[in-house]
Amino acid sequence: NAGVMQNPRHLVRRRGQEARLRCSPMKGHSHVYWYRQLPEEGLKFMVYLQKENIIDESGMPKERFSAEFPKEGPSILRIQQVVRGDSAAYFCASSSGTGGGPQYFGPGTRLLVL
């Protein structure tokens, strides 16, 4: 009964490199959400996806950030040309439906940009 899985747990990148964060939702869940958490702050919504569709990306920076949730495989959050300000914990959550149903979170990926 695996929960939400994220990898890698820790990622170190130099400025200008690309970061790829992966999220496998709970079994039976087809809705994925990405959040960012800065140290000592709450979680900020980034993007909501269903299989092969981006439903809402209003919380995601328009440049350098992209997300996908293909028919097969995990959801990917991609950050191109990372900058130091991208350093944060990125959490993925999944749910079985929409309309405010419970979201279950993964352990997060901690990105450090040097």
Added chain:
Amino acid sequence: TQLLEQSPQFLSIQEGENLTVYCNSSSVFSSLQWYRQEPGEGPVLLVTVVTGGEVKKLKRLTFQFGDARKDSSLHITAAQPGDTGLYLCAGAAPGTYKYIFGTGTRLKVLA
């Protein structure tokens, strides 16, 4: 813009004491969740409340959703060191999936 304010921000108490954490907004939410997050981990769902006035109990934790569905409280009885962590409330506006997270309450229970 919907905001969820939590109070207090920080709380340090002795084992055995009781405490209440508040989550307040001027907006109505269709549901509200409480999570606990430990360092280096993701938030773990504690409870979901959906009905105004609803009260749910989880062992020593009691959760209440305000009658107007704009606020919630978490009460812990006889706190234990294992209760230490960051407590987050998160609300979903009616008809949406987008969670708004509260500012968080950092609880430390001393043995």
